[in-house]
Amino acid sequence: MVKKTVLKVDISCHKCRKKLLKAISGLQGVDKIEVDAGKGTLSVTGDADPYEIIVRTRRVGKHVELVSVGPPPQPPKEPQKKPEEKKAEPKKDDKKTDPLIMPHFHNPLTCPVCQQMHVVYTEPNTGCSIM
Template sequence: MVKVVLWVDFHCEKMKSKSMKAVSKLPGVESVSADMKDKKLTVTGDVDPVSIVDKLKKVCNTEIISVGPAKEPEKKKKEEPKKDDDQAKKEEEKKKLELLEAQRLAELGRLCELCHFQLRSPYPCCCRSMVEEHPNACVIC
């Protein structure tokens, strides 16, 4: 869908009706509207702007002002807030539980905070990032 806005040199109502009739006969045109005050003609549909101008040049002087996508009305979504809310709440609870578990293990010194490597030894881990050699590497001392 394309919306084409044209400047058309309307002198009278007869010229306006002729230009609207000429454009409406083109294939793919869905709607045509004219504004006599601003001398603008708006065409909406699947149509080539050049073919519109060619057709209107036979009737009166014409220039293209703008060509862009036609704004379609927004479709309303079917709302199912209960299912979405339930899933979102479950995911949030799951993330909170994972975070609490990670914090508990970190407090015990069994989880490296930099690489999230779970240690089996009772000693706290000590990690250093080797930026010079490997930017994404982690070394356990």
């Protein structure tokens, strides 16, 4: 059964988003993934198990909260349109760029997940050896 799983995830940089999408897209049964960085939500549509989606998200190092699991919304029905006359469109010289399409540069100083450093502490050898 196809269902839509909505998760609340902090996506603060392009590198984190890329890791998250790669991890979730590897699951079997995922049909569609939608990321809204402004709201901090991740929507996964398909037959994938919501538990497995949460596990994969946590393996990437993200804190995740389940918002909802349910059937996907039905596509809106469009009424039949009458044929309209074609209007001449003015040429657009000024191209507006979408911030999601613009190239993203990874800045580890602004991403709290990327700032995490793993420190390994080893105990010093206290044993004495006399040769």
